[in-house]
Amino acid sequence: METTKVLTKEEIQAALEERHSPEKQKKLSEGRVTIAGLGGLGSNVAYALARIGVGHLHLIDFDVVDITNLNRQQYFTEHIGMYKTDALKSLLQKINPYIDIQTDCIKVTEENLISLFENAGIICEAFDNPEAKAMLVNGILEHFPEKKLVSASGMAGYGSSNTIRTRRLMKNFYLCGDQVTEPTYGNGLMAPRVAICAAHEANMITRLLLGEEEI
Template sequence: MWEADKAMDRETLEQALITRHGAENQKKFAAASVGIAGLGGLGSHIAVLLARLGVGRLVLADFDRVDVTNLHRQHYFLPHLGQYKTEALVQQLRQINPWLDYEVHTCKVSADNACTLFRGCQVVCEAFDKAEEKAMLVSTLLAGLPDTTVVAGSGMGGTGSANAIRTQKAMGRLYLCGDGESDIALGQGLMAPRVAVCASHQATMVMQLLLGKSEP
């Protein structure tokens, strides 16, 4: 575990968060539990943003290792190549806030284990690449975890305007972030700016939900 500088302690960091976020807001963030399924272009950035908010418990799940094709859009660096994404990401998150609870699952999320992995999470962010995996996770969590809200990504490929990426409430416990149209399967590519914008939309929706706001 990363050791904080002697000039920094938990109370000092928590007070800084309270100063910026407000005491009541920070109390809600600190008490929250949020899951992230997939730690690639969306998930790695979402995790960093939520750690900066001071979300008390982050449940992180991914089976993959960092490779060179990840570096252009995911929150990893050259020294992380070959490491499991779970391990590489937690190293970074602990440098942001070492006093949060990081629960790591280095495994493939499936219909059989998703509810077990994310049980107790108020919100789970879907951050997979493939459409069928996205659909699996959303349907599994909505059916199996009735107290959990899902924030999913849907369309962030290509080079279109960032203004096309939006957040919408699809149903009671499901929110979709993205342009709803672009698809890497159509050869549109994945560019860091649009992926990061979509990740920020997801993290912002999580923030709003934790503060009791249900509309984007």
């Protein structure tokens, strides 16, 4: 009977350093990222950051996994009914069990925004709901203008991948997507294009952790 090899923290760190260099991996390992929303954007962002060895992740979402999430989100049938915070944490720990993962199973509101994000490093906005997106972005820009914020808008359907871009809108505010395409009948949120936008967010976060910024 085969047994699963348990990797040590040192083995995983050495593999990451081999790929990224010790200098860059040190910055990634020390990185702190808060992801608000664990759906098609947030779950894919979290996967990417876990795989490159970002050391500290704060996952925020109040929702449970639903069958309709499986078309684009990083969950499986056995997770249906589970809180997304619990399901995603369990999956990320299969990639790297030594990541420091904090979860808050709570809906972000104007009332709790300050307490949830006051200790955040880089903030990733990954909500599906436009009103929730606007509330979070406006709240962070108002209360924490010094924090790096990476957001997304416009990724529905199956249009050209090349229209999804990363733009720096303000000193510390980055927006990924085509800024136009909203979900409509027959042109909803689909795995490939949502994942492309999530990769833009994850890559921008990576660049910021490594000291680079979009011009």
